[in-house]
Amino acid sequence: MINPIWLNTFCTLVEVNHFTQTAERLYMTQSGVSQHIKKLEQQVGCALLERHGKTFSLTIHGQNLYQKGRLLLKEWQFLEQQLKDDSSTSGLIKIQSPGSCGLQFYQQLLALQTKHRSLSIDYRFAPNISVEQAIANHQADIGFMTQEPSLGEVSNYKIGTERLLLVTARNINNPTWQTLCDAGFIAHPDGQHHAQLLFSANYPEFEHIDQIKQTGFSNQISLILEPVCLGLGFTVLPATAVSTFNKPELINVHQLANSVNENIYVCYHRNRPLLKRMNTVIELIKTSLDP
Template sequence: MINPTWLNTFCTLVEVNHFTQTAERLYMTQSGVSQHIKKLEQQVNCALLERHGKQFSLTPQGQNLYQQGSLLLKDWQFLEQQLKDDSSYSGAVKIQSPGSCGLKFYNQLLALQSEHKELIIDYRFAPNVSVEQAVANHSADIGFLTQAPTFSELTSHKISQEPLLLVTPAGINMPNWQTLCELGFIAHPDASHHAQLLLSENYSEFEHIDQIRRTGFSNQISLILEPVSLGLGFTVLPAHAVAAFNKPALIKTHHLECPVSESIYVCHHRNRPLAKRMNTVIELIKAGVNS
């Protein structure tokens, strides 16, 4: 069995990429770090590093050990923490989601944390694919997604639906196809997906969002509607993101003839049991979206 202390030293060295800084982080001497690496190489009977003076690179075996070993270390750390403390209202919970649902969920979770000071909410906003990756590699405990996950490491279930809305500058009353083409499209990381879902159901002319010229882009959920409010284009966004915009008088939301909603899924790692505090978070969000 691989020595976990030596493995931790090796993974830390790979991440820091510097022997002296690794020693400082682990409260060791530089020679101690070197000894751990040497002992680990002897234990696995292969070279893990190729040394180039004071620099180094990973051998193929070293790269494989780092990829698999770092996941093992995270699992061991998670298990240790879970054994120490499995309270429903204390400990850290790492959560990721796309911006729209996150705008609503984060405030709900902050209210929960305000009631239970020992609960630590770590919330990060990211596109669906990044959320999946984070949960799969244990960088996040829970993920909320607006598309069904594709990673085999994840298990998920649908908890709600969120309407998609066409948003134009305030002066636009009945946006036909020509109006949309004249306005131009304000893009965002999920724009193609959202536009495909909503516009294809309501405009016979629509085939792909590239038919409409792009007049702007923002990857900040709170800023996507700023150019729309200035008359620079239109966009398609989930309802939570539209509701959070702080200048509602400058935009117009259009409920089209064929309403379209996207599903919201909660996911976690298939091989990692949920701690009680994580179930607390999931149940709170489910109650909020279905109330």
């Protein structure tokens, strides 16, 4: 079994890229750092560093050990944290989701935090692909996604659904396929996914969103409908995002023949056990969603 102390020294050295600064960070001597690296190389039976005077580079084995070793160290830290501090209503929890989910979830989590002041909520809005990467890289404890994740490191299950809506400027009453092509698409980070779900169920002409010209883009959930209400294009958004727009009189929300709901998944790292506070958050969010 790899010595975790030597592994931590090695990973720290790779990240700091300097023997003296690594020694300072770990409260060691420079010779102590060198000894840890030498012992680790002897234990794994291969060279991890190629030394070039006072600098170094990683061998192929060193690169592989660092990539896997830093994740292993994080998992050990998580396990230690769980054993020491596993309260259902206290501690830090890092959450990420697309903005459409966050508009609804964040207010509920603030109410939870107000009730339990020792609970710290770190909530960040990000597109689905970024949420998945954050979970895989241990940068978030929980992710809520509107697409099922594909990375092997990410476990998930469905916790609810939300309706997708076509939104145009107020003057458009009959959103035919040609009308949409003429109007243009106001894109957003999950816009292609939303359009694919809604249009494939309602427009036989639809194959891909690239069939329609893009006339704008915004990655801020609260601003996506601003160009729509000015007649610069249409978009597709979850119902929560539409309901929070502060100028509803300037848009038209269309009820298409075939209603479409997108699934919402809760995601977490498959090698990390769920802490009690993580389950507290998940159960709270589940109560607000359609089954």
